[in-house]
Amino acid sequence: MPDQPPRVYVTVSHVETGEVVRRLGPYESAAAARRALPAFTGQAMSWERGKDTWRTEKYPLSYQVPADEPDNLDAS
Numbered sequence: 001m002p003d004q005p006p007r008v009y010v011t012v013s014h015v016e017t018g019e020v021v022r023r024l025g026p027y028e029s030a031a032a033a034r035r036a037l038p039a040f041t042g043q044a045m046s047w048e049r050g051k052d053t054w055r056t057e058k059y060p061l062s063y064q065v066p067a068d069e070p071d072n073l074d075a076s
Contacts (some may be wrong), residue, residue, distance in 0.1 A: 006028065006029065006068075007025065007026035007027070008025060008026060008027045008028070008029055008030050008032070008033045008065060008066060008068075009023045009024060009025035009026055009027070009033070009065075010023065010024040010025055010027075010033050010036075010037060010040075010063050010064070010065050011023055011063070011064045011065075012024065012061055012062070012063055013061065013062050013064070014060055014061060014062075015057060015059055015060050015061065015062050016060065021061070024036070024037070024040060029068055030054055030065045030066060030067055030068045031068070033065045034047055034054060034056075034065060037056070037063060041058050041063075043058070045058065045063070047065075049067065050067070051067075052066065052067055053065060053066055053067055054066075054067055
């Protein structure tokens with residue numbers, strides 16, 4: 001059975017309530033999800049990288065994407 005590509009979704013939630021209002025995707029990677037978002041929002045977005053997620057906001061909505069795992073955690 002061939003390996004399935006990762007499926008990454010953009011979680012869209014309301015800034016004030018935290019309610020999840022939509023999921024966008026799937027995308028092949030976090031980078032692909034971030035590149036696709038302007039087609040949904042109608043404008044370029046500036047993303048902030050957290051420990052485990054990428055996040056951006058266009059009030060009243062926030063958008064979160066899980067960060068891709070590093071290829072090699074032991075790289076020097």
